[in-house]
Amino acid sequence: MQKYQLYTTMGAGFESVVAKELQSLGYQTRTENGRVFFKGDQADIVKTNLWLRTADRVKILLKEFKAMDFDTLYNETYDFDWAKLLPVDAKFPVQGRSVRSKLHSEPGVQSIVKKAIVNKMADQYHRRGFLPESGNEYPLDVHIYKNTVRLSLDTTGSSLFKRGYRVEHGGAPLKENFAASLLKLTPYDGTHPLIDPMTGSGTLAIEAALIAKNVAPGSWRKFAYDGFDWFNPQLHKDAVEEAKTKVKKVNEPIVASDIDQSVLEIAKVNAHNAGVLQDIYFKQLAIKDFATDLKNGIIIANPPYGKRLKDRESAESLYKQMGEVFKPYSSFNQYFLVGDPNFEKCFGRRANKKRKLFNGNLRVDFYQFWANKK
């Protein structure tokens, strides 16, 4: 089978997390800002789309070249064998992005690339200037960085964070791949208890259950490659069947609580859709009433940020309460994703480590407090 130069894209700051995940799936990787490269065939495209918990998309790098002017961009694009990739009726939207390059007009770049492909296909299929674009979608993108152009085909379609289990949005949910990436920054592998005491729509708990059960996170959804006419459809069916045989039992408790019963109902629907409702103990509980007999596990939470849900003052008094409530549970590694720079002061402890991240456009820190193992 043909080998491709593949790469994944991901949220800022998660390159190493995605690279590690790819390595654990058996790939050799090379990391750049915002991208991790690896090689593979169609079966690998299926495997990575199906199994990557932390990435956004898997793309095929079609061609890379230098271009300082539109003529070069047009000619190099025209030069590719587009009819091999795109059937005559293919719908092929072209997304353009240009950073620190001479060709800085993104709409300009996009339309030149589109024009070059249309003209080449018209020549290859002997059609004069008209392509119906009525068939399946082949999402293309052109990315220029410091005058190096990359033409790629997206094999994923809608981003991998859309697992397909979330039907309703409660509060301010984390994206599924963002929640999985946070879990991958902890030692969580399902062999210790996990508690999310501010679970909202349940994303962290559900992603934890999927990790603990070894469920392929893409099991419920479709991918762009399903529509590619040269793609072997049996590969996806086989990979989904194989994934089913790898599912394990959850042996350690996953506890998800929240003060708000209505968001818990949403969390339960999401957990049901993800097939993990029986694996998570949901309960309504305010932080001030938190107590557990569990030991040596992980507490992980995404408390409200002053900016987004409540005002800052009440958020900060909640962080103070969290500090007091969680202090006795020193056998737990504790992790909190917070956008408030005063968090450590309110919480009353200095984090062992903090990692700068972006939750959407919001600059946040992932505060990590190590356990005192007795």
Ligand SMILES: C[S@@+](CC[C@H](N)C(=O)[O-])C[C@H]1O[C@@H](n2cnc3c(N)ncnc32)[C@H](O)[C@@H]1O
């Ligand atoms: C930012 S949201 C969490 C979103 C969640 N990670 C998700 O992906 O859906 C914060 C949650 O903290 C809960 N919360 C606020 N104050 C609380 C308290 N005192 N005790 C327990 N939960 C609280 C809110 O109801 C809300 O669901």
